[in-house]
Amino acid sequence: MLVVSFLNLFVFTRDVPLTLGVRTANIERVIDGKEWVESPMQTLATFMGEAVFPNVGDSSTGQFDFIDRMYLVFGDERIGESPIVDVRGIYDEVDMTELRYFLDFLGYSSERTCPHDENLLCEVYVAWNRDRTKEAGMRMIALRFGELEYALVDDSVVIEG
Amino acid sequence: MIFYPEVWLSLAFLYFVGEALSRRYSVAISFSIFGLISLAAYVSLFSVTVGQAPLALTVLVISTICLIASIFFLRRSLTKPLWMAARSMVFGAFSAAVSIITQYFGVAGVAFSDGFTILTATSWIQGAFDISPLDGDKGVKRGFAISAVQSLGETGEYLVGFIPLIFIAAVSTSLLIVFRIIGDKKKSVLVSLVLLAMMLSTEAIFRHLYLMNSHSLIWLAFAITIMMIIDNHGFVFKRTLIVSLIPLLSALAFARLDAIWIYAPLLVPIALANYRASKINGLLVLSPVLISLGAWLFVAVVDFPFGGKAGVGIILTLAASAFLLANWLLPETALTAASLRKIYYFASLGLLLVIIIISNRGISVQNLFINLVLGEGLWGVTIVALLVFSLLAIPLLRRVNSDQIVKFLLAAGLLAMSLYLFAKVADGLDSGAFTGQGFSRIGWGDSLNRMLVAYIPFAVVFVSSALSVGANTKVEHKFR
Numbered sequence: 001m002l003v004v005s006f007l008n009l010f011v012f013t014r015d016v017p018l019t020l021g022v023r024t025a026n027i028e029r030v031i032d033g034k035e036w037v038e039s040p041m042q043t044l045a046t047f048m049g050e051a052v053f054p055n056v057g058d059s060s061t062g063q064f065d066f067i068d069r070m071y072l073v074f075g076d077e078r079i080g081e082s083p084i085v086d087v088r089g090i091y092d093e094v095d096m097t098e099l100r101y102f103l104d105f106l107g108y109s110s111e112r113t114c115p116h117d118e119n120l121l122c123e124v125y126v127a128w129n130r131d132r133t134k135e136a137g138m139r140m141i142a143l144r145f146g147e148l149e150y151a152l153v154d155d156s157v158v159i160e161g
Numbered sequence: 162m163i164f165y166p167e168v169w170l171s172l173a174f175l176y177f178v179g180e181a182l183s184r185r186y187s188v189a190i191s192f193s194i195f196g197l198i199s200l201a202a203y204v205s206l207f208s209v210t211v212g213q214a215p216l217a218l219t220v221l222v223i224s225t226i227c228l229i230a231s232i233f234f235l236r237r238s239l240t241k242p243l244w245m246a247a248r249s250m251v252f253g254a255f256s257a258a259v260s261i262i263t264q265y266f267g268v269a270g271v272a273f274s275d276g277f278t279i280l281t282a283t284s285w286i287q288g289a290f291d292i293s294p295l296d297g298d299k300g301v302k303r304g305f306a307i308s309a310v311q312s313l314g315e316t317g318e319y320l321v322g323f324i325p326l327i328f329i330a331a332v333s334t335s336l337l338i339v340f341r342i343i344g345d346k347k348k349s350v351l352v353s354l355v356l357l358a359m360m361l362s363t364e365a366i367f368r369h370l371y372l373m374n375s376h377s378l379i380w381l382a383f384a385i386t387i388m389m390i391i392d393n394h395g396f397v398f399k400r401t402l403i404v405s406l407i408p409l410l411s412a413l414a415f416a417r418l419d420a421i422w423i424y425a426p427l428l429v430p431i432a433l434a435n436y437r438a439s440k441i442n443g444l445l446v447l448s449p450v451l452i453s454l455g456a457w458l459f460v461a462v463v464d465f466p467f468g469g470k471a472g473v474g475i476i477l478t479l480a481a482s483a484f485l486l487a488n489w490l491l492p493e494t495a496l497t498a499a500s501l502r503k504i505y506y507f508a509s510l511g512l513l514l515v516i517i518i519i520s521n522r523g524i525s526v527q528n529l530f531i532n533l534v535l536g537e538g539l540w541g542v543t544i545v546a547l548l549v550f551s552l553l554a555i556p557l558l559r560r561v562n563s564d565q566i567v568k569f570l571l572a573a574g575l576l577a578m579s580l581y582l583f584a585k586v587a588d589g590l591d592s593g594a595f596t597g598q599g600f601s602r603i604g605w606g607d608s609l610n611r612m613l614v615a616y617i618p619f620a621v622v623f624v625s626s627a628l629s630v631g632a633n634t635k636v637e638h639k640f641r
Contacts, residue, residue: 002355002358004359004362004541004542004543004546005358005359005361005362006362007541007542008359008362008363008364008541008542008543009362011541011542012536012541012542013535013536013537013539013541014364014539014541015271015364015539015605016271017271017364017367017368017370018268018269018270018271018368018370018371019267019268019269019270019271019272019371020266020267020268021266021267022267022268022269023267024318025163025314025315025318025319025320025321026317026318027280027281027283027284027289027317027318027319028284028317030269030277030280030319031277031280031281034272035269036269036270036271036272036276037271037272038271038272038273039271041537041604042271042604042605042606043272045537045602045603045604045605045606046273046274046604046606049602069537072531072535072537073531073537073603073604108272
């Protein structure tokens with residue numbers, strides 16, 4: 001049975017069990033301000049039941065450390081291996097500000113291994129327009145918008161081009 | 162740093178009342194926690210209907226009245242009241258310490274939509290807006306208990322550090338069951354430590370330490386009731402013990418609509434047995450359930466999904482009538498642990514057959530496998546280990562002359578699980594969701610996956626009874 005505990009702690013799938021460093025009990029801030037965290041995979045599993053993920057990258061271009069779990073949960077047919085889009089060279093200052101505002105307002109963030117370098121930790125956001133929750137075929141686009149910042153956002157937020 | 166003196170004092174006072182009634186530390190702790198929740202719920206309902214009240218202060222006043230009443234009415238039976246008072250203060254101080262540590266490290270649960278709904282209801286109770294956010298299906302599933310107790314925090318804030326108290330009590334009480342069943346102290350300590358390590362290492366369980374939801378409340382309710390049934394070697398309790406159960410019954414009724422539904426395998430025999438022993442005792446069991454259910458469903462839930470406000474009255478009347486009918490029809494021989502066990506296994510089989518027939522079982526079983534075996538439900542290898550243990554233990558259990566009560570509890574656990582699955586499938590039928598996903602979806606967030614923690618006490622009963630082979634299986638009372 002102690003082997004069970006060891007396997008649970010060090011071998012099997014784990015996400016973030018708690019939020020630390022919360023400095024407010026204000027309900028409005030907690031609900032709106034994303035004071036509490038959740039892992040990207042749990043957020044995706046809970047809310048993205050019908051979404052597709054066209055550009056999660058691959059081992060050569062860089063991919064999220066939870067990619068295997070994405071394949072398990074969503075299946076091969078809903079995942080595409082196009083590279084994660086680096087918007088730092090595409091978005092201007094206004095676009096970037098709007099993106100950051102959208103992520104702060106509607107996103108859940110978590111620290112994960114960086115897709116571009118497994119020795120670094122990156123902030124990974126999952127954010128989407130809530131009226132699109134569980135929308136069949138909604139595309140969640142993977143972006144890199146900072147040196148150590150990535151996001152999965154719904155395609156209504158993304159500037160096509 | 163925020164201090165909640167009214168809350169911590171209320172918990173201390175209620176602890177004293179609980180110990181005065183039950184003579185058990187574990188029951189006193191749960192009485193305190195459930196008592197605070199129930200009082201918060203009633204005061205909150207009063208506040209939203211009649212007018213805003215200072216919630217925490219009102220709860221403290223009522224707790225103080227309960228304390229004075231218990232000292233007065235139980236004065237002849239109180240043993241070492243100063244020590245009881247000291248233990249009460251220790252529990253109050255412990256509650257304070259949990260809250261302070263929580264604030265110091267800034268600990269909270271994970272972000273989850275259920276928790277946000279619960280906190281939105283807390284805001285409503287505190288007077289932030291006029292219309293209840295507990296609407297229809299969602300409302301009855303989110304419940305009222307946690308929203309109410311969280312409203313004892315500062316205005317606009319939740320009560321920091323209360324949820325872990327419930328979790329700690331649930332874990333501790335579950336481990337006490339080990340001592341009750343195994344009996345042998347050394348073996349019990351070893352098994353408890355192993356089970357504790359398993360519980361804390363399993364993220365699906367550990368997440369409930371701070372999760373803003375009612376699962377650990379239901380877990381604690383099951384654990385303490387199981388312990389009381391074992392200690393009493395049956396369902397008939399002394400009146401003082403029944404009174405000590407009232408906050409639990411009330412809090413559970415406030416928790417969520419299906420909480421009492423899945424608690425029924427324990428509630429029904431307790432209610433019937435005590436009703437037959439004494440009508441007053443039976444009513445003391447039933448009344449908190451019906452009154453509390455009716456109160457929040459009528460006041461707090463907008464558009465109750467089964468016939469609106471009139472539906473609340475009809476359903477409660479039907480429940481009370483069903484109870485009286487069962488009392489009239491069931492012979493005395495049916496109300497023994499051995500008979501009930503058979504009835505429960507039969508009922509579970511029937512429910513599971515219905516579930517298999519009407520649900521999208523293929524996808525459900527696949528999703529369950531992904532959650533419980535492949536790790537997406539964050540159970541690690543715990544469920545697999547339990548299944549393997551069960552396969553090895555079942556032949557052992559057949560040879561063990563287990564207490565009839567223990568055997569009954571295992572059947573009750575199975576029925577409680579079947580009832581939950583049935584409710585989930587029925588909910589899916591109503592919402593149209595079942596054709597897609599069945600009764601389980603992938604991820605920790607699946608409600609079945611999260612609700613499994615409530616059944617931990619039954620798993621502890623199973624593991625303990627299997628490991629009690631060779632030990633004295635008679636109930637021990639060394640730990641209170």
